[in-house]
Amino acid sequence: MLFEYATYLRTVNNKHGRPYQEKTVTAYTKAVKAVAQWMDRQDMPGDFTVLDTRTLNRFFRAYYATHDRGGTNTVQRNLRVFMAWLEEEFDVPNPYRDKKLQRYAAPTGAKPKTLAxxxxxxxxxxxxxxxxxxxxxxxxxxxxxxxxxxxxxxxxxxxxxxxxxxxxxxxxxxxxxxxxxxxxxxxxxxxxxxxxxxxxxxxxxxxxxxxxxxxxxxxxxxxxxxxxxxxxxxxxxxxxxxxxxxxxxxxxQFRHTFANDLLSSGVSEGDVMTVAGWKSRSMVDRYASDMATTRAVKAVKSMGDRY
Structure with a gap:
């Protein structure tokens, strides 16, 4: 089933109408392998079609016990396409349509690391x-x-x-x-x-x-x-x-550093967005947040005496 799923990913387009990157295929199949390994440890009979809401909730809680919230959120997101594929190919209920599926939110406020x-x-x-x-x-x-x-x-x-x-x-x-x-x-x-x-x-x-x-x-x-x-x-x-x-x-991390370098040199946020390929102003905030305080202090000090 995993082989069939990987083949499916390599022959269809994503929601943006573009082929899946091979890195994405690897990440999606890696999430399925994590479920398979957990099922083996649980001596669970059957194949992936036995994955209902209750079973997935147990898997995510077990995964969360050995990983952080961000990792659990990533696996949960990466399994969504697989469960939709199971629904279409094997006519089984999709737990992601069930409100009882426990969701793990992505962590917020984490600052990326800018390279020195x-x-x-x-x-x-x-x-x-x-x-x-x-x-x-x-x-x-x-x-x-x-x-x-x-x-x-x-x-x-x-x-x-x-x-x-x-x-x-x-x-x-x-x-x-x-x-x-x-x-x-x-x-x-x-x-x-x-x-x-x-x-x-x-x-x-x-x-x-x-x-x-x-x-x-x-x-x-x-x-x-x-x-x-x-x-x-x-x-x-x-x-x-x-x-x-x-x-x-x-x-x-080089990309985070690039954003900081340009902003520190006085390049406008709009120009940084254009060169980096971002459409959202929030991406500038995220990528530049690590050194925001340092840049602000330098900018203010460069003004010298104001009065």
């Missing part, structure tokens, strides 16, 4: 600092990827880049929207820092020696492996963080 400038600098240093004499493919690639992450791209946007999306002579790249709720049209334009342009140019030169250089995807794996995946990106940034003497980092 020293951390980003150390990651760039550990990957060769863009020195032209560095010829190792992996180092040149990782340095370029970290620089592109500082431009505010989502991980999926970075990994979805094709060679035709790079306009380095103009200092730009273009990202295609991943969801209908995000940037519309043919994709938004990202202005690049000069050092990012140089890093990408040197990576493309190194990429020419790759066995799969004839393909369209920008980011290729080391040892002549194919297109880089999210797990590869995640492992890369954490490996480089460890090399630089730090513990862990997620690719998405």
């Amino acid at each position: 400038p020293e951390f980003v600098t150390d990651l760039l240093r550990i990957t060769g600092n863009g020195h032209p004499r560095v010829k190792e493919f992996e180092k040149v690639r990782d340095h370029a990827m970290i620089r592109v992450l500082t431009e505010g791209l989502r991980a999926e946007e970075l990994l979805s880049l094709r060679l035709g999306d790079l306009h380095l002579s103009q200092g730009l790249l273009q990202v295609v929207p991943l969801k209908d709720a995000r940037a519309a049209g043919e994709g938004r334009v990202i202005p690049l820092q000069p050092k990012t342009v140089i890093a990408l140019t040197r990576y493309l030169r190194a990429r020419e020696q790759h066995k799969l250089s004839g393909g369209e995807w920008v980011w290729l794996g080391s040892r002549n492996r194919g297109r880089l995946t999210y797990s590869g990106l995640y492992r890369m940034v954490n490996r480089r963080a460890k090399d630089a003497g730090y513990v862990s980092v997620t690719p998405h």
Whole structure:
């Protein structure tokens, strides 16, 4: 049933009329696997069609006992599509239509972690600092990827880049929207820092020696492996963080840092929204909340004596 469900996800569109990203398929099937493992521990007979409201409530409470509220909310949301699929394919009642299903709200007020400038600098240093004499493919690639992450791209946007999306002579790249709720049209334009342009140019030169250089995807794996995946990106940034003497980092933290960097430099909120691909002002608040107090203090102090 899980195999059939994964196949279904890969052949239909989401509510925005777009194919499901492979990362989403993985997250949705992972939630189903969590239910399957719990059913095994409970010695529960039957397949997934036995999942009624009462059973799901028991599962969510057991999951909550070993995870936080945010994790439980995520699993509950990710199972919604599966239960709708069961309803359609096997004609069983959908517990998500039942008011007795216990809901777990997403946590509110949590502030994202903005990366310290020293951390980003150390990651760039550990990957060769863009020195032209560095010829190792992996180092040149990782340095370029970290620089592109500082431009505010989502991980999926970075990994979805094709060679035709790079306009380095103009200092730009273009990202295609991943969801209908995000940037519309043919994709938004990202202005690049000069050092990012140089890093990408040197990576493309190194990429020419790759066995799969004839393909369209920008980011290729080391040892002549194919297109880089999210797990590869995640492992890369954490490996480089460890090399630089730090513990862990997620690719998405660079996006929070990007928002803070632009606002700290006086870029208007409207321009930040345009470059980041946000339609809601609340997204600026969320992504910039971590360092809001620091920015406010600096702004006020920069005024000097007012009287």
